[in-house]
Amino acid sequence: MTQTDFQTPLRVHDKEKIPRFMARAMLALVLTVLALVTLARLNDMPLIATPPPGEIVISRDIVLSGDMAGSATVRRPDGTLIADLTPEEGGFISGVYRVVLHERGKHDVALGTPLTLLQRDTGRLEIHDPSTGWRADLMGFGADNASAFARLLAQ
Template sequence: MPTFNQGIPMKHAAEEMVPRPLVYAMFALMLGAVGLVGYAQLSGMPKVGVLAEAPIVQERSVVLLGDRNGAYVVTDTTGTVIAASSDEKSGFIGVVGMVIKRERHTLGLAPDAPVRIARRGNGNISIIDDSSGLTVELIGYGADNVAAFGNLLN
């Protein structure tokens, strides 16, 4: 069994947790970041990381219907089922369905209003909920997740 040297007390243990120069460097970094953001806001620099909204070139109105377990089906406006979150590589449909349902619930809106799935001129796919004003640009969600909604336009 290993033994530990318990006879030597730690000298100034509280002072040595984080070296003082490191604390000064952290505050300097924080103040520098706040200063840069403040300068960018006050000088009117353009927001370069903001997505430019391209025009819609193709769209389809669908209804996302879900149950309490998060299983969603996508129907067209006539009620024909065109996809389900239980289909292979379509689980993201259920995720987006729950987001839209939550947004509508928060605003006190009907949960079964149609949403628009749109393909933009730059190739991006968007989900537009006109009833709540929510727009989800499907960027950075992975190819399979974007394809789950992109396939609904074909």
């Protein structure tokens, strides 16, 4: 009997999956960006991608509470109810509440202290936690999410 070999010979691929010049170009890009960022931070260059400053037009202290389902309750510091929101209405506000909980946990701050909701003359909305120094420009989360907090200022 003759022995037959059914194994196919291994094909040698002489083409690289990522061409060498492309890998070198990516490495050069990463090193260039790293050098530019290092140079900017060491020379204390001003941050130019920050929101434009403006005067505070409206300021309101609020106390948030929420749950993982997305419902949220917003009160004044004296306990007066401003809004009791369902998960459909308060999902973003409840998400901000969870971020505030996380920040306060990191700084070991009491949970019931108020946040400050600000509207500037530039039209931008911000939320600020004076107890931790955390702040967020709400315009960066989209118009619908910012309008959820804008309605709280109007009430």
